[in-house]
Amino acid sequence: MEFADKIKSFIREDGFFNPSLPVFITRSPGRLDLMGGNDDYTGGLVFESTIREATYAAAQIREDSLIVLKNQTASEAGWQGDVTIQYSDLTDDPTLRDFSNSSPAIRWTAYVLGTLYYLRKKYPDQTQDGIQIYMESTVPLNRGVSSSAAIEVSVMKAAAAAFGIKLDGTELALACQWVENVIAESACGIMDQIAVVAGKEGYILPLVCQPCLPEPLIKLPQDLQIWGIDSGVSHQVSGIEYEAARAAAFMGYKIICDWEQIPVTADDRSDIERYTDPTWDGYLANLSASLFHEKYEPILPVKMSSIEYLAQHEFHVDPYTPLKEGVNYHILANTRYAVEENYRVQLFSELSRGASLSPTKRAFTLMGELMYQSHYAYTECGLGAKATDFIVNLFRKEGTSNGIYGAKITGGGAGGTVAILAEKSASEVIHRVFEAYAQSGMGDPYLFEGSSDGADTFGILKING
Numbered sequence: 020m021e022f023a024d025k026i027k028s029f030i031r032e033d034g035f036f037n038p039s040l041p042v043f044i045t046r047s048p049g050r051l052d053l054m055g056g057n058d059d060y061t062g063g064l065v066f067e068s069t070i071r072e073a074t075y076a077a078a079q080i081r082e083d084s085l086i087v088l089k090n091q092t093a094s095e096a097g098w099q100g101d102v103t104i105q106y107s108d109l110t111d112d113p114t115l116r117d118f119s120n121s122s123p124a125i126r127w128t129a130y131v132l133g134t135l136y137y138l139r140k141k142y143p144d145q146t147q148d149g150i151q152i153y154m155e156s157t158v159p160l161n162r163g164v165s166s167s168a169a170i171e172v173s174v175m176k177a178a179a180a181a182f183g184i185k186l187d188g189t190e191l192a193l194a195c196q197w198v199e200n201v202i203a204e205s206a207c208g209i210m211d212q213i214a215v216v217a218g219k220e221g222y223i224l225p226l227v228c229q230p231c232l233p234e235p236l237i238k239l240p241q242d243l244q245i246w247g248i249d250s251g252v253s254h255q256v257s258g259i260e261y262e263a264a265r266a267a268a269f270m271g272y273k274i275i276c277d278w279e280q281i282p283v284t285a286d287d288r289s290d291i292e293r294y295t296d297p298t299w300d301g302y303l304a305n306l307s308a309s310l311f312h313e314k315y316e317p318i319l320p321v322k323m324s325s326i327e328y329l330a331q332h333e334f335h336v337d338p339y340t341p342l343k344e345g346v347n348y349h350i351l352a353n354t355r356y357a358v359e360e361n362y363r364v365q366l367f368s369e370l371s372r373g374a375s376l377s378p379t380k381r382a383f384t385l386m387g388e389l390m391y392q393s394h395y396a397y398t399e400c401g402l403g404a405k406a407t408d409f410i411v412n413l414f415r416k417e418g419t420s421n422g423i424y425g426a427k428i429t430g431g432g433a434g435g436t437v438a439i440l441a442e443k444s445a446s447e448v449i450h451r452v453f454e455a456y457a458q459s460g461m462g463d464p465y466l467f468e469g470s471s472d473g474a475d476t477f478g479i480l481k482i483n484g
Contacts, residue, residue, distance in 0.1 A: 043482075044075065046074070046477045049069070049166060062301070066223055068222075068223050068239075077482075086102075088128065102128055133202030167199060171198050171212065175194060191475075195216075213226055223245075242442055243383065248466055251465070269340070274332060276296055292338040329342065367389045391415065397428050402428070402432030406461045423441045449466070
């Protein structure tokens with residue numbers, strides 16, 4: 020493995036690692052959101068696939084109390100890649116946020132120092148030593164393929180191993196989601212973290228986000244492959260489009276609960292702040308599509324300002340998307356999306372399970388149709404983008420006769436990457452569309468081909484000095 024060889028050379032020649040102490044290496048891939056996207060935070064089912072691109076981390080205990088970070092990818096991007104800080108300086112949430120926000124050049128440290136801060140809070144007796152971590156990544160940044168989750172998971176897993184802490188599976192994913200929500204102040208759901216933890220090469224991971232219930236992996240049918248095309252248009256889950264869409268869904272949920280006189284209260288069962296209720300447990304996904312259309316769709320406003328909403332409904336039930344003045348929230352579209360997308364993904368999941376055992380073109384075509392429906396629902400939520408629409412339309416024109424079944428924008432939308440479901444034999448078509456988009460001048464694209472194992476399957480590689 021090239022990364023392990025590089026770490027061995029660091030031990031011998033570079034001097035970054037102490038040759039007398041072990042180094043722990045982890046790997047976490049990025050992910051493609053095949054279906055589900057923005058229904059993770061409303062408790063929906065999501066369908067995730069890993070990509071070949073990944074983040075590597077190597078961690079080693081220090082004999083002092085320093086945190087020493089070396090991020091090769093950050094340095095290559097023009098940021099400050101070398102950071103040193105006293106572990107004892109990570110005293111509380113605001114202090115850590117202030118440090119990482121003090122300069123754009125060290126903004127990336129929120130995802131790394133946040134994981135170390137979490138470990139110190141959770142395992143104080145086992146994290147008294149300092150630590151040094153080397154990182155590098157091939158996951159493109161801000162393209163909707165979970166570059167932040169990849170670095171959180173790889174660093175958290177490597178650092179935990181160095182401290183002698185076993186951390187994997189759902190526990191690891193939830194810990195990393197806490198870092199992203201609380202320290203990085205990015206309002207993500209759980210799907211990114213669990214996908215890069217529990218994914219496997221050649222498989223799709225279904226996950227019910229209540230809060231994190233992975234279902235058995237589904238083998239991708241032999242004739243099919245998943246591709247991704249990064250549009251070159253940056254996407255950020257801390258962007259106003261994503262935050263407004265997410266906030267609007269929670270506003271719709273609260274309006275429905277108030278209309279039904281169902282009490283909504285803070286949920287104290289998790290480190291991730293959220294609200295709950297006795298009927299749907301705080302998740303819009305638990306509301307059936309038929310009941311929503313029959314009973315609740317007529318009572319929801321198309322748009323509403325934060326002032327109007329708070330005057331009528333007292334408080335906002337998502338701690339991670341504060342309501343902002345001057346924003347008109349698309350409540351009806353985003354609430355409807357949360358309910359309908361969960362229904363679409365459930366259908367997609369059952370079609371996938373059947374197709375993995377008995378593949379048919381009818382099943383593939385229906386799966387693709389659900390992807391197209393999901394894509395255009397993003398536009399209703401205010402999360403569409405001209406570049407990703409252009410890519411999806413190119414694939415739709417190619418059609419099933421050329422082996423293309425479906426395409427959709429991924430993750431938080433508003434740019435980023437398009438996922439494509441197609442026959443393996445359609446590789447030439449994929450590359451033709453890629454070139455057509457590249458020549459359009461709308462963005463500088465990147466092609467994702469193939470998958471790889473998640474962090475838990477990769478495991479921990481220990482190198483003795």
